[in-house]
Amino acid sequence: MHRYICLLTLDNVHFSYEDKTILDGVSFSVKKGEIIALIGISGSGKTTLFRLINGFLSPQKGTIQCACEHVTCMRQEDFLLPWRTVLENLLLFAELGKKSTVTAALIQQAYYLLQRVGLAGYAEAFPQELSGGMKQRVSLARALLQGHPLLLLDEPFASLDVIFREQLYKLLREIRDQYQKTIVMVTHDFRDAISLADRLLVLSHGTIVSSYQLSPEMRHDYERCEALIQEVRSSLLSTLSQEASLPSPQIA
Numbered sequence: 001m002h003r004y005i006c007l008l009t010l011d012n013v014h015f016s017y018e019d020k021t022i023l024d025g026v027s028f029s030v031k032k033g034e035i036i037a038l039i040g041i042s043g044s045g046k047t048t049l050f051r052l053i054n055g056f057l058s059p060q061k062g063t064i065q066c067a068c069e070h071v072t073c074m075r076q077e078d079f080l081l082p083w084r085t086v087l088e089n090l091l092l093f094a095e096l097g098k099k100s101t102v103t104a105a106l107i108q109q110a111y112y113l114l115q116r117v118g119l120a121g122y123a124e125a126f127p128q129e130l131s132g133g134m135k136q137r138v139s140l141a142r143a144l145l146q147g148h149p150l151l152l153l154d155e156p157f158a159s160l161d162v163i164f165r166e167q168l169y170k171l172l173r174e175i176r177d178q179y180q181k182t183i184v185m186v187t188h189d190f191r192d193a194i195s196l197a198d199r200l201l202v203l204s205h206g207t208i209v210s211s212y213q214l215s216p217e218m219r220h221d222y223e224r225c226e227a228l229i230q231e232v233r234s235s236l237l238s239t240l241s242q243e244a245s246l247p248s249p250q251i252a
């Protein structure tokens with residue numbers, strides 16, 4: 001019998017900020033080598049979920065099991081140090097341990113990744129010399145350079161045009177295929193989800209309301225893609241309309 005290795009399993013995860021419930025029973029598993037797209041309206045708790053997975057927050061109820069020791073998280077904000085060059089930002093993680101692990105091979109890999117994200121020639125530039133989309137690509141290269149088995153990418157393509165998106169889909173797929181990386185990415189864009197992911201999860205009302213298996217055949221079937229987009233869109237709209245039906249705050 002074929003058995004999949006689950007790299008990450010969330011079981012009935014609940015999380016509140018004080019009295020505000022954000023996640024209300026989230027359960028899903030991610031197989032090793034899988035690419036998952038997580039979609040949900042703004043404020044639905046996607047970044048909070050990532051903070052729980054990488055251990056910055058703890059669930060009040062439920063469990064999160066991760067079969068790997070180290071997780072890389074590319075955050076929504078770019079967090080590049082302004083006084084370090086692009087290359088120095090990429091290598092920072094390797095300098096931080098008790099003993100620096102910056103090797104010639106790592107530097108070579110950093111240059112390779114910069115080239116793959118369309119930033120060959122920018123290794124010596126400073127973050128303030130880059131556009132928003134360029135900084136985002138530096139963040140992605142930095143996340144990929146760290147080489148951990150599980151990558152959490154929080155809106156990795158948000159400021160990028162379609163040309164770069166397509167290049168980066170290809171890069172992420174190659175990295176998954178070559179190194180068996182597992183990727184969970186948050187996106188607001190159906191194109192990103194359908195073009196890249198193996199599975200799409202919809203977060204709504206603090207829980208995963210639907211899960212869709214995606215396939216290469218489906219990516220080329222315009223009508224199926226459109227039908228899926230409409231279905232997910234209406235499930236997200238229902239979240240919005242239920243929130244809108246809450247009593248509005250009293251203004252004195």
Ligand SMILES: Nc1ncnc2c1ncn2[C@@H]1O[C@H](COP(=O)(O)OP(=O)(O)OP(=O)(O)O)[C@@H](O)[C@H]1O
Pocket residue numbers: 017022040041042043044045046047048049076
């Ligand atoms: N540190 C915090 N203290 C209190 N509430 C918070 C905190 N961080 C986030 N929240 C609230 O938790 C909810 C979920 O936030 P989160 O950042 O996870 O949303 P998101 O789905 O990532 O949204 P977006 O798509 O806009 O990035 C929001 O209502 C937000 O106001």
Ligand SMILES: [Mg+2]
Pocket residue numbers: 046047048076154
């Ligand atoms: Mg977020």
